[in-house]
Amino acid sequence: MKAIFLLIILSLILAAGFLAAFFWAVRSGQYDDDYTPSVRILFDDDTTGKSSVTNEKQ
Amino acid sequence: MAQVDKFQYDNDIVRKFLIASVVFGIIGMIVGLWVALQLIWPDLNFGIPFTTFGRIRPLHTNAVIFAFVGNGIFMGVYYSLPRLLKTPMWSKALSNFHFWGWQAIILAAAVTLPLGITSAHEYAELEWPIDLAIAVVWIAFGLNMFMTILKRREQHLYVAIWFYIATWVTVTMLHVGNNIEVPVSLWKSYPVAAGVQDALIQWWYGHNAVAFFLTTPYLGLMYYFMPKAANRPVYSYRLSIIHFWALIFIYIWAGPHHLLYTSLPDWAQSLGTVFSVMLIAPSWGGMLNGLLTLRGAWDRVRQDPVLKFLVVAITAYGMATFEGPMLSVKSVNAISHYTDWTIGHVHVGALGWNGFLTFGIMYWLIPRMYRTKLYSTQLANTHFWIGTLGILFYAIPMYWSGWTQALMWKQFTPDGYLKYANFLETVTQLRWFYIARALGGLMFLSGVFIMAYNLIKTARAGSFLAHEDAEAPPLAAHVTHKGEYWHKWIERRPVPFLLVSLVAVVIGGIIEIFPMALIKSNVPKIESVAPYTPLELEGRDIYIREGCMGCHSQMVRPFRSETERYGEYSKSGEYIYDRPFLWGSKRTGPDLHREGRGNKNSKSDAWHYNHMVVPQTMSPGSIMPAYPWLAKNELNTSRTADKIKVLKMLGTPYPQGYEQIAVQDLQKQAAQIAESMRKDGVQDDKLEQREIVALVAYLQRLGTDIIPKARAESK
Numbered sequence: 001m002k003a004i005f006l007l008i009i010l011s012l013i014l015a016a017g018f019l020a021a022f023f024w025a026v027r028s029g030q031y032d033d034d035y036t037p038s039v040r041i042l043f044d045d046d047t048t049g050k051s052s053v054t055n056e057k058q
Numbered sequence: 059m060a061q062v063d064k065f066q067y068d069n070d071i072v073r074k075f076l077i078a079s080v081v082f083g084i085i086g087m088i089v090g091l092w093v094a095l096q097l098i099w100p101d102l103n104f105g106i107p108f109t110t111f112g113r114i115r116p117l118h119t120n121a122v123i124f125a126f127v128g129n130g131i132f133m134g135v136y137y138s139l140p141r142l143l144k145t146p147m148w149s150k151a152l153s154n155f156h157f158w159g160w161q162a163i164i165l166a167a168a169v170t171l172p173l174g175i176t177s178a179h180e181y182a183e184l185e186w187p188i189d190l191a192i193a194v195v196w197i198a199f200g201l202n203m204f205m206t207i208l209k210r211r212e213q214h215l216y217v218a219i220w221f222y223i224a225t226w227v228t229v230t231m232l233h234v235g236n237n238i239e240v241p242v243s244l245w246k247s248y249p250v251a252a253g254v255q256d257a258l259i260q261w262w263y264g265h266n267a268v269a270f271f272l273t274t275p276y277l278g279l280m281y282y283f284m285p286k287a288a289n290r291p292v293y294s295y296r297l298s299i300i301h302f303w304a305l306i307f308i309y310i311w312a313g314p315h316h317l318l319y320t321s322l323p324d325w326a327q328s329l330g331t332v333f334s335v336m337l338i339a340p341s342w343g344g345m346l347n348g349l350l351t352l353r354g355a356w357d358r359v360r361q362d363p364v365l366k367f368l369v370v371a372i373t374a375y376g377m378a379t380f381e382g383p384m385l386s387v388k389s390v391n392a393i394s395h396y397t398d399w400t401i402g403h404v405h406v407g408a409l410g411w412n413g414f415l416t417f418g419i420m421y422w423l424i425p426r427m428y429r430t431k432l433y434s435t436q437l438a439n440t441h442f443w444i445g446t447l448g449i450l451f452y453a454i455p456m457y458w459s460g461w462t463q464a465l466m467w468k469q470f471t472p473d474g475y476l477k478y479a480n481f482l483e484t485v486t487q488l489r490w491f492y493i494a495r496a497l498g499g500l501m502f503l504s505g506v507f508i509m510a511y512n513l514i515k516t517a518r519a520g521s522f523l524a525h526e527d528a529e530a531p532p533l534a535a536h537v538t539h540k541g542e543y544w545h546k547w548i549e550r551r552p553v554p555f556l557l558v559s560l561v562a563v564v565i566g567g568i569i570e571i572f573p574m575a576l577i578k579s580n581v582p583k584i585e586s587v588a589p590y591t592p593l594e595l596e597g598r599d600i601y602i603r604e605g606c607m608g609c610h611s612q613m614v615r616p617f618r619s620e621t622e623r624y625g626e627y628s629k630s631g632e633y634i635y636d637r638p639f640l641w642g643s644k645r646t647g648p649d650l651h652r653e654g655r656g657n658k659n660s661k662s663d664a665w666h667y668n669h670m671v672v673p674q675t676m677s678p679g680s681i682m683p684a685y686p687w688l689a690k691n692e693l694n695t696s697r698t699a700d701k702i703k704v705l706k707m708l709g710t711p712y713p714q715g716y717e718q719i720a721v722q723d724l725q726k727q728a729a730q731i732a733e734s735m736r737k738d739g740v741q742d743d744k745l746e747q748r749e750i751v752a753l754v755a756y757l758q759r760l761g762t763d764i765i766p767k768a769r770a771e772s773k
Contacts, residue, residue, distance in 0.1 A: 003255035004326055007235075007262050011310045014231060018224070018306055030214060031299060037214050038291035038298075041142060041282065 063211065063532055065146050066525040069427045071153045072137045073522070076420060078161060079129035080510055083416075086121030087503045093118050094496040097646065098489065100673075100683045108172035110683045112605020116183045117171040122408065123181060125164045127272060130416040132156070132199070134279040135222055137423060139206060142216045142282070144530035148205035152198050159195035163188060174603035175245045178638045179260045181267050182236050186247045189237045196233065200226045211530045217298045221278030224306050228270040236263035240708060242700050246599070250708060253633030257317060257641055258326075265313035272407065273375075274305070276415055277344060280372065283419050284351050287364045293350035297343055304340035308333055315386035318395065319615040320628075320641065327388070334386030341379035348372040363438035367418030370446055374410025378403065393468075396611055396645040398491070399460025402453045409449045409502055417441070417509055424513045428520030437512045445505035451498030459491035463645075468619040476622050481648040486679045584631035587763040589710045590756070592698050592724040593731075597756030599701075600749055601640070604685065611642035612651040612760065624659065625652035625761070632763060635710050647682055654762035663731050664738030666754045688750040689742070693728075695721050724752075731755055 025031060096102045096111045103109045136153065140146050147153050166188050170176075176183040184192070203226060207219065236259055239247040249256050285292050292298055314322060314330025349372055352359060359365045381403050385394050394400060425432045432438060466484040469477040478484050590598060601607070614620050616627040628651050633639055654660060661669075668675055671689050673682040699717040706712045712720075725746065731754060732745040745751060 003251055003258045004323070007258065007313075010231065010235060011262075014228065014310060015307060017227070018303075021223075022303055025215075025220075033214070034296040034299065035291075037216050038285065038295035041216055041285060042289060042291065 061531065062529045064527065064529045066527055067140050067146055068136070068150060068153065068524075069522070069526055070524045071147070071150075071157060072133055072423065073427060073524075074157050075129045075133035075136060076423060078157070079126055079133055079416065080420070080506070080513070082121055082125030082129060082164060083413075084503070084506055084510065086118060086126050087499070087506060089114055089118040089121060091496060091499045091503060094492065094499055096683070097492045097681055098496060100681050103683055105684070105686065107174070107604075107687050110604065110685075112608045112683070113172050113174055113176075115605060115608045116176060116180075117168065119181060120167050120171065120183060121164070123267075123271065124167070127276075127408075127412045127416070128160065130412070130419070131225075131271075131275040131279070132160070133423070134283065134419055135203070135275070138218060138279070138282040139203065139222065141528075142212065142219060143206060143210035144212045144528070145206060145209050148202050148209055152202040156195055156199045156202065159191070159198065163191050163195060166191070170245070174605070176602060176605065177237075177239065177247065177249070178602045178607060178640060179236060179249075180264055180643060182233075182260070182263060185245050186237065186239055186241050187244065189233070189239075192233060196226075196230060200230070211533050213533060216282070217295070217302055218278035218282040220302050221274045221281070224302070225270050225275040225278070228266060228274075228306075228310070232263045232266050232270065236260060240704050242704050243697055246697065246701075248637040248701075248704055248708065251637075252708070253636045253639050254320075254322060254630045256637065256639040257320070257633075258314070258322060260639070261316035262313040265316055266310060268404075268407075269309040269312075272412055273309075276375075276412060277301070277305075279415060279419060280344075280348050280368070280375075283415075283422060284348050284368050284372070287362070287368060287418070287422050288351055288355055288358070290351060290355060293347050293353060297347045301340050301344040301347060305337075305344070308336050308340065312337060312386065315391070316643070318386070318388050318391040319617075320613050322630075331386050331388060335383045338380060338383050342376060345372055345376035345379070348375075361435075363432075363435055363442055364418050364422045366439070366442045367414045367421065370442075371411050371414035371418060374406050374414065374449070378407035378411060381406070392615075392617065393464040394460060395615075396643070397460035397463045398456045398488070399464070400644065402456030402460060405452050405456065406449065409445075409452060413502070414445065417445070417506075420509065420513060424516050425520070428517050428522050430516060430520030433512050433515035433519060437508055441505040441508045441512070444501050444508070448498045448500075448502030448505060451501060452495055453498075455491040455494035455498070459488045459495075462487060462491070467623070468617075470619070476619065479623070481623070482677050482680060485646070485681060583634070584629065584764060587632055587634060589635045589705070589712055590759065591727055592695075592702065592720040593727040593752050593755045594759045595701060595705075595756075596693060596695070596698060596724065597752035597754070598640075600688070600753045601756060602638070604688075606650075607640045607642040609642075609644065609646035609682070610648070610650045611645050612649065613641040614649055614651050614761075620649070624649050625657050626764065628761070629764065632761070635705075637705065637708065637710075650757065650760055652761040653757050654760040655758040656762055656765045660758070662738055663734045663754050663758065664740050666757055667735050667740050667750060670750055670753065685750075688753060689748055691749045692744070692747045693749045693752050695724060698724060727755060728752070731758075 092102065092109075093111060093115050100111070103111065103114075107113070136147060163184075167184055170185060170188065171183060175185050177185055182189075203222065207215070207223075238250045240250060241247045251259055281292060281298055311333035312330055314326045315334045316330075318327050318331070349369065352365065352369070359369055384390055385400070385403060394403075421432060421438055463484055466478045466487065471477050612628075614624045614627045621627055652659060665676060667689070669677065669682075670685045672684050672686070673680040674684075698720050702712055702717040702720045706716070728746040728751045731751050735745060735751075735754075742748065
């Protein structure tokens, strides 16, 4: 079943890539603050947009 | 920081993708409804080859997955990504190239699929020139996205962005991996891998396409638009990060659950099951995280249609991700596989999760981009209710039908015979379920029309803001952490990840390009298994063109109920020359792997002729479409030699120089079959030149290689 090994290797390489990305994220401080980003996105884009039904701001 | 950069977000590209998503969503769902109706009234294809079930079923799936959901993804990404990163998309030209390129691919699909141009790989049906075009457009999208990430004014990559990145990287790999094929002509190719290997790669793709095209990008959208619509942060940002990493590390291993009880080695099947069950944890974590974002704001759900859609979408995600792992358990799968249960399952995901999330986002986006209020909240609510009911009317009959079918297939009489030995009984039984399902689909579709009307009215009332002004301070020069020096290098680049992954994809590609590595497999060899004759090969390609695999499997599982019904169960060694594999995933009709001459159910050549021309003459009440044109079209043998040549190159052991005499052999065999048909009363002077003769030759060959020669000849 060469194809299985091929797929496993491919998937492992992909997983290794994601692992590297994970380490990068942690070590570069991406996750040092795991609260503010969730709030910040709410204030991203209200420079112009008029409020819709759901937007309570302004 | 005194200095502030001013820039503009491009809403125009968002609007383009939104419109495309609505338009193709409507078209794709209309085709879906049509397909559903053909299972009730097979004549609804109007006797035209281009509109038969086997050809337009892939048209439906491709349209809703890649055109409706695909454009929906891009709509959401092009809106959220720049805002999350506080920078416009890197290149407007690339954005537009991406948009028009993607629509061109969709049009190419809409033309080629009805023409019967297909690779037979589910959800990867498009032929090689279109595959190349997809790769180009996809890379343009990726380039644009990664450059935007590089140019960002916000250091932190919000969790949604991680979902987008994972989507891009994985889909790139899957697309390359599953489309390694050798062209015979502009519109025909054969895959490098054959039989079990091809099946494995296909379902590794198929599974991960669901994971990384229908799930991860939409999770990214959920993590952006849910908090935005609710105007409160996600319940737990930390949980969302865990959700992401856990999901991508587990998802990729679950593919083999599509091939339980097939000829795939047991350990691979078990691996698939274990990882599938593990998937429940991150999926439900994500679902709860999405729903709990509304903590303390549930009263708003009652008033705000956007939130209603999002809540049902996330709930559907939870249901589908609970059911998926259940269906991966072998004993459940033994019942569910090949039945309508699978269809019910995917539609909870497709209509509920993808559909409703897309609708919710659209209802949120249009009023914002047009700086006005939604035209009618009441119409949106109507859409919501008719859509929700539509999902129920769709899913419940499909579950019921699946169980009915499975139980009927497996039912034995006290004396040990199959209670419903005639497969047809298990087909006609399902008629009412199919009617109910079509009704559900119609309801869901009407909802989309209501939405389109509502959105157009909203747009008319407002004024479109094509370029939205924004401002943000530039990214502060990055402070170096004390760690090892290579961090400095990596830290400044959010793309080492992209690079590593690209290297991965390239290595993967290189490995796959050595076809020999794939071909000399250790699939147990069965001495008596021989390559297809040229006539059978042409017949097989007609089978592919007509999409017979959309209704017929070719994989008898090792259950008594199946060996009683069809004959000896299927062995992996029997498929070594199958390019592509044709196991199928749904038994609307019976399995055909033991259909060939000399098997338990085999029929005469003339029976097949009559059945293909009008199935109902041989099987009253059958819902199989009629294929009268097969008895009229002349078989095109101009490519036969090329086909043999390509297959030989891929390792099928045809004798040296066989391509030169292939057509001669083909005609000889066609003459024999024509003669046998004539003996049984088929009248046609040019019978030996018809396509149907090739198809019947192929059907008569199916599953015959392992029959001991003596028995085959005496029959």
